[in-house]
Amino acid sequence: MTPGADSPITDELVQQHGLSPDEYARLLDVLGREPTLVELGVFSVMWSEHCSYKSSRIHLGRLPTTGPRVLIGPGENAGVVDLGDGYAACFKMESHNHPSYIEPYQGAATGVGGILRDVFTMGARPMALMDSLRFGRLEHPKTRGLVRGIVAGIAGYGNCMGIPTVAGETRFDRSYDGNCLVNAFCCGIVPSDRIFLGTTGAPGNKVFYVGAGTGRDGIHGATMASTEFGEGSDEKRPTVQVGDPFQEKLLLEACLELMQGTAIVGIQDMGAAGLTSSSVEMAGRGGRGLLLRLDQVPMRETGMVPYELLLSESQERMLIVIEPGREQEVFDVFQKWDLSVAEIGEVTDDGVWRCTWYGNEVAAIPVAVLTDSAPKYDRPQRAPAPLPALPELVDPDPFGRLAAVLADPDISDKQWVWRQYDHQVGTDTVVRPGADAALVRIKGTQKHLGFVCDSNGRHVYLDPFVGTAGQVAECARNLACVGATPVGLSDCMNFGNPQKPEIMWQFARSVDGMAEACRALSVPVISGNVSLYNETDGIGILPTPGLAMVGLYEGPTPTVKARFAAGLEVALLGEPGVGWLAGSVYARLLGFDRHGAPPPVSYAAEDALHVALRALIAAGAVEVAHDLSDGGLLVALAECCLDGVGGMFDAGTDAGSLYGEDHGRALIAYRPEARDAVLRLLGSVPTRVLGTTGGDVLGVGGRTIAVGDVADAWGKAFPDWLAGASR
Amino acid sequence: MRARVYVTLKPGVHDPAGKAVQGGLVSMGYDEVRGVRIGKFFEMELADGESDPRARVEEMCRKLLANTVIESFRVELL
Amino acid sequence: MRARVYVTLKPGVHDPAGKAVQGGLVSMGYDEVRGVRIGKFFEMELADGESDPRARVEEMCRKLLANTVIESFRVELL
Amino acid sequence: MTATVAVVTFPGSNCDADLRHAVSLFGMKAVAVWHKESSLPKVDAVLLPGGFSYGDYLRCGAIARFSPVMADVVRFAARGGPVLGVCNGFQILTECGLVPGVLLRNEGLTFQCRDVTLRVEGKQTPFTRGLVGQTLRLPIAHAEGNWFTDPETLARVEGEGQVAFRYVGNPNGSLNDIAGVSNAAGNVVGLMPHPERYVEASLGGVDGAGVFRSLAGSITNTEAGATA
Ligand SMILES: Nc1ncnc2c1ncn2[C@@H]1O[C@H](COP(=O)(O)OP(=O)(O)O)[C@@H](O)[C@H]1O
């Protein structure tokens, strides 16, 4: 229920708006008076964790955000990197965890809708989507329904928009039982001299509202995403936003059409906290004030009041600032596309954000009070108690466990997921889902972008610093396997309750690990998002920094694959490793998933490996490249056999050699006659020839398995589980 | 015995499909159409023998047929 | 004024979604469910002033709301 | 004279640019036609693209069928002009009755993006010249491609050689494995798979090329003919 406009501000109201007593005292202090109820609502969203980053901001400052290619770093709707020849890539990843848990289909769908808007707001035409998903145990009663609903929601939105979903990840752990994660990523292409920003320009400029009408959707969504779930949170359901990808497709085309001209001064999507945060952020960046006539806002429902209009999270809406005199251009374009369009206010020179309702002022807050004065916390941190070491694993038959490892939910085939995504629309997808990274060309050029998202909560939990650094390395390695050089990273920091010192410690250490690895591998962090309070009834998720990395490959479309053909020589590149089992899928299978330390990263070795892989692929010297990650060497070999061609390999027999998850390694396969050229290009990268492909069994260390059995174990596990019950 | 279940969006929940249909009808010349909301409608064939079939069907609605986050339902037994 | 329109699949037309719902209900333990057919259900808000609103709505059904190759419809005016 | 091909953009179309790109690779000129136009420009063929016109709300293609330009597309087809509907375009053609049948929800209920194998059959059409009898591998990407009709229509479609494409390995439950059909005259064809996605080897296949070559060839052969 929306409280009446003239209710007095009680402690209870303050608490319902998610502000602590200290924060309310701060509000009174910076505002210099008691807020109206409308203003309290505005503060509640602007000072929420979601909008203000109050717990994370001081840490994010440690990330490297600059580089020769960076045109726009964090701070705008999405970051932008230069690709040369007038092209730039604009990308960002964002979470929609809480909404997706409450209403899987709509939550995931509107997550995709939101990230698309962040990208086309900048003037970029979206060219690829990715999704990074985390679910609870397979046997948890909610998991199946969440998987079905969330995948359908992502498909429903992305497919309708006609943007290919080219990569992603789907992983499981008991810590996500009550808190699934849905992180969506979008990348678009923008001419490097025509990037649009969310700003206001000079006083007197006109503020336009375009897109769908405003309803009562998601009121208080931003506040909801910043509070822990608990008993009874299902009751918060009616705030769910419903996405309309059809409207968004029209909005995309209309915005890009208007951007062809010169009418736009600034443009900003309405995401979380809708009209409030979009207008305040624009005013903040422009260093101006803003006047909004709320009665002019296009409305979808009757009887809406200022409080609701300001806090609604209705989807598919944008704010546009234009110079006076250009109004007709805006009307023409948006009316052509049958979208709502209304002039709702103007830019002012007094630095105050004001709203009126039929001529009466209902809110007047200095912009700086909403943005710069938002609380910032350096929350206490404490290292958690040390974890037990990984005990000696007793396993009489490590090789015999291959089928079980392949059927592990983190490793098994996820075609069921990505077949529901149109991954080819746009006719540019060169490497599809299922490979180490996707590769999408830019029509009319030799440029191709590589896309990967990777995160490994198991490793990060064991050591947030090393685990996160390892993920950065792995992302870059995946890109190298399709020939691409990293140009930037976007991240989604999914963590538990930051008011717990152990969680805050995990967060800070994870940021530092990311920062170190990004510096070492020269990958700037250009955008990202933080999602805290991923806890249910006090149980937090594994710390999960979702990483999405973008790489550039220039040249004729590469032909490298991730599957063997017959008659190829196979080599393992990189330091052989020590057979690092702590944190591995194998160790988890044996019941030891919270033991030991994750594998360390050697940046120099990683970098040398990536350089070599890229050279091999650019030269067309290798037929196959595949990085080693979850499941280690044996799983990587098995995955290469999935087209039905096996081989005999000398790759050890002990569990560490077979399943160790040491970093810095990749498999390649080449025609034997190319061996000399390959070795020359590899230079000093350690190389060990493992054997030759052919036949229909996979043999390692004297043991064999039919490649048909490999394919069955890997391919059937996930669909069989899904078919296990109807919901 | 037979049951009919009507599932409709709760008031206030956005109905993009309904809006598209309304727009379509108006552009076809049916200007009198002020609003359209689209729901689902299930016709079920039930074996006899349950002591409280209405309660059973309502349970099915809550568990599967309706998404009670955004939809409400109505059951008719014939 | 208001109209309700029910659109149902004609007998003999496949209803994969209905079949899936039935299978789902049975596997959830509702063995009494022998068959499910899914239809659509429109609630329309109409401006007054048409001389024969039922005829208008039936025309809308034939032209847009139902695909008469596979669906039949029923109109209720309130 | 270069053949000119109209690609109609409906609100929600999303394969229109892909179709124009493919058309241009085969020496034809593609013109984008906005659905609100009251008539087609002078063109030799009309293509209706894939996507989600009007969000695919209600039924796929049901609302797009009433777009202003469609009346002229129907006239163009009646004069014997070549018309191809791909995916959502096929759904629009069925809704306006230019080709028989309807497209129901996939048997498996989910959207499917994957390669299928097709046999080209039936009468010669402007889009299958010289292809009849061949087997093609093309991508599908749809949630509602399950072709269905009543027994009499099915008998007629089969009897008159109106089945233009048939799946080898049915991905969606469609009746008689039908993937694409033509009208009785053979100048209008609808199919669910996307030939425009497989015209460049680097994207995974070139089996769609035949459809565009066939169109280019048939336009040259009927220059100033039926398409007046
Ligand atoms: N973990 C992070 N790393 C880098 N940049 C971040 C991170 N989290 C947030 N940002 C940046 O902070 C800004 C605000 O992010 P966000 O609130 O998610 O955007 P939006 O308002 O579009 O939802 C963005 O520019 C984003 O790129």
Ligand SMILES: [Mg+2]
């Ligand atoms: Mg934004």
